[in-house]
Amino acid sequence: MNPSLKLALIVLIALEVSFVQVWTVNVVLIVVSLLLMLINRVPWRRLLLLTIVPLFFASALVWSLMIRGDASTHFLIVIFTRMFVYVYMGGWFTLTTKPLRLTRSLEQNAKLPSKFAYGFLAAFNLMPKIQAEVSTVRAAALMRGEVLHVWSPRLYFKVILAAMNWSDQLAAAMVSHGFVEGAPRTHSLTVPLVARDWWLFGGSLVLVQVGLFVGLP
Numbered sequence: 001m002n003p004s005l006k007l008a009l010i011v012l013i014a015l016e017v018s019f020v021q022v023w024t025v026n027v028v029l030i031v032v033s034l035l036l037m038l039i040n041r042v043p044w045r046r047l048l049l050l051t052i053v054p055l056f057f058a059s060a061l062v063w064s065l066m067i068r069g070d071a072s073t074h075f076l077i078v079i080f081t082r083m084f085v086y087v088y089m090g091g092w093f094t095l096t097t098k099p100l101r102l103t104r105s106l107e108q109n110a111k112l113p114s115k116f117a118y119g120f121l122a123a124f125n126l127m128p129k130i131q132a133e134v135s136t137v138r139a140a141a142l143m144r145g146e147v148l149h150v151w152s153p154r155l156y157f158k159v160i161l162a163a164m165n166w167s168d169q170l171a172a173a174m175v176s177h178g179f180v181e182g183a184p185r186t187h188s189l190t191v192p193l194v195a196r197d198w199w200l201f202g203g204s205l206v207l208v209q210v211g212l213f214v215g216l217p
Helices: 003-019 023-039 044-068 073-096 099-108 114-125 127-143 153-176 195-213
Strands: none
Touching: 003 023, 003 073, 003 099, 003 195, 023 044, 023 073, 023 195, 044 073, 099 114, 114 127, 114 153, 127 153
16 A cells, blocks of 8 residues: 555544544454554564553553443453554554655655655654764763763753754755755656555545444444
């Protein structure tokens, strides 16, 4: 499916699931998301992580609601399965969609302004550099006899200053390479948006609507 439509589909389904208490649809969405990840050969370690993390938080949430004693069994099942829906659907999207292809699709198909598309790519590609900068700042602090913990504001303040400098350098590089905001652009690679994508998008939404409003538990 086209990345832009895939993103829109997941967001719309997540919003609907948030306001409708139908646990059977939640279970179906969980199974479908799991099957799609298996078809796309997502590593077992990732699948295990996507299962253990929501299992812990969902169990803790359900347990706390049970202690209060004012939540029905139906509501507890809905809350428990809803968390897995969010995690599994999000995992299916992030683990099967390449950031570069998503950005190209948002720019070409969803008409996202080029500056936002390039900004997204820049932020994604700067993540390794940001991690290296965090390690450098912490190492420099240790040489001075200071320990900067993960929650230390000074650590992130210095990294933010470095990131601001990188953003200025990136903007200058884009201008030097001929980037003009609002000017028409050509693309070396195009992301197609065909009728099949629209059928998958519309069909999936219709099936979810039927499941949510047909009267299932």
